[in-house]
Amino acid sequence: MTEKIKNVAGKGKGFAAEFREFIMRGNVMDMAVGVIIGGAFQKIISSLVDDIIMPLISIITGGIDFNNMFVCLDGNSYATLEAAKEAGAVTLNYGTFITVVINFILMALVIFCLVKSMNKVAEKFAKEEAEAPATTKICPRCKSEINIEATRCPHCTSEL
Secondary structure (H helix, E strand, O other), X not given: OHHHHHHHHOOOOOHHHHHHHHHOXXXXXXXXXXXXXXXXXXXXXXXXXXHXXXXXXXXXXXXXXXXXXXXXXXXXXXXXXXXXXXXXXXXXXXXXXXXXHHHHHHHHHHHHHHHHHHHHHHHHHHHHOOOOOOOEEEOOOOOOEEEOOOOEOOOOOOEO
């Protein structure tokens, strides 16, 4: 019976073995670590925006609290966003959106700086690797590739 199933389903590894092989690939594990670290990093950036940058922006703008910037769609007015939510009002929370946009811009800036510094480090290591000396050159007349020590081109016989 199992032989018939293998013939119909296709020969090879079982589902569990294929899944185990997929999970154990290096790039999948790297991606998982990246997602976990990215989630923790997102919390740091959110705290930076919510606890440090937004209060500074609030001071600069004269005490504007972006979290309480909203439009109540039922026509009533409420002092705070929490009061509107407690009353069950439908609100358009554009202040929260502004905070999330600032959060995104800061996250993008930090990631850009990290990638830029990693590229500099990679470039530095690439320069340290000794480049192999050239063993060929191009003939100025016929543009053929010739030995670097040649004094005459073997293709067009011009003197070099």
